Amino acid sequence: MHHISIINVFKQLKADLIGKDSYRGVTLTYTWLANQFGHFSLGFIPTLLIHHQHAPWIVAIAWTLFESYNFLGPLLLKKHTESKTVYVPSHKKYTFPPTWGNIAFDTFTDLCFFWLGAFAASLLLGQHTLLNITIIAFILIYPICYWYPTKMYLQQACLPTQFRLSQWNLSIKDADKEKVYSFLNASVHPDTITGKHLFIFGGKGSGKTALGIGIATESAIKHKACLYTTAMKLFSLFALSDEDIQQEDPNLWTWRTTSLLVIDDINPGQPIPKDIVSADQFMGYMDSEANRHALKSKNVIWILGDDTTYSEWQQMLHNIGVTQESISAIYLPQGKM
Known part of the structure; x- marks a missing residue:
């Protein structure tokens, strides 16, 4: 890292x-x-x-x-x-x-x-x-x-906005709050805990992107390498080497070498019920074993829409070697940001 x-x-x-x-x-x-x-x-x-x-x-x-x-x-x-x-x-x-x-x-x-x-x-x-x-x-x-x-x-970290976790003030279950704290603890202590994956589901206005950014911000403030990207951009990076990526965008780390990766806009969620990208399609876009190894070995925040396909995303992570204990998910009710 x-x-x-x-x-x-x-x-x-x-x-x-x-x-x-x-x-x-x-x-x-x-x-x-x-x-x-x-x-x-x-x-x-x-x-x-x-x-x-x-x-x-x-x-x-x-x-x-x-x-x-x-x-x-x-x-x-x-x-x-x-x-x-x-x-x-x-x-x-x-x-x-x-x-x-x-x-x-x-x-x-x-x-x-x-x-x-x-x-x-x-x-x-x-x-x-x-x-x-x-x-x-x-x-x-x-x-x-x-x-x-x-x-x-x-x-x-290339975060789209400056937003601290304490600024996030929407509804969330206590059990889901504990999942956020658990993931954040793993993110700020990457030498002892790695390969943690947190799915954030929610529709429009649920605050799912803001929550992911807030977690990444707190990790970056602890001097941990973080990186924000969208699913569409990540798909184009799968085929490039780290050297090619840094020639296009001279960042100090890439999606493969960062400690915490935030993948946003995978699927929109309500009011658009249909998923744009399925777990199988995402798996296919990864293309190589090197990409799969890089993804499974770091802490990742997955920002999606509805949670109806959660089992499919879990299975995708299992297929690349992520254990069940390393995967957690929260669902945010639709609201206003």
Whole structure:
């Protein structure tokens, strides 16, 4: 399985810093860099404008209070409001609770850049804050080394949208929630558990694609190689070698070498009752033993329509060597996203 190396990080950093984003588009890593520069500036500029000996502390405390509200408000109270200035809690429970530690760490990282900007500006005011700047810069070494590669893992996953599992708030049975957690645990510990397959069935508006993306997002944040693709695209990749695939799309890993593969749009489901691709057809498209081995040996999320043909998909996996214990399925009732 592929992982991002320090060489990959420097190549991505070079690509983000050199060239015009209006020509090549904006990556998640570039967005993160711009975001943190913005936080630095929002600490730096107000400190200069206040122009007081206590300005850096005033600005630092102000941003700390704002970020505490920004963190606790929408997350603990569940954002539900038409207002653009305040949060009105809905008191609705999360279907999948947020990973509080990860979000708190992100908030702390933002605060460090606010503080760094505020105390950097104070140097221009003739204040002796070099020690404070050195301490904050030293603390930021680890967050930078974590978050920049994390954004690389997310953009290499080729997910169609940014969506965390805690944002998924539709109906799901408790037993199915446990299946999601079990699969997610297997996905973030691929050295001990591999070859897990999760089928997500549901019709239009059931949230099946969003659920699959949410699971993949949480795995990518744990620095696991993930990849999203549709069934139609995957069929065309079956006939190509990894070298050919990377020539067309220079990703760090392919569908064969990723730890977690999300296969979307296999079949639509209600209100279109008829399956477009059967399990036997999918098996035929795989064409080679190498493809079948690659598919059975990784964690896969299968996003389909109705579950009436579940037994056929199970049998297909059995035929390529996947055990019954490694297969699970959930069915999402039709609803609204």
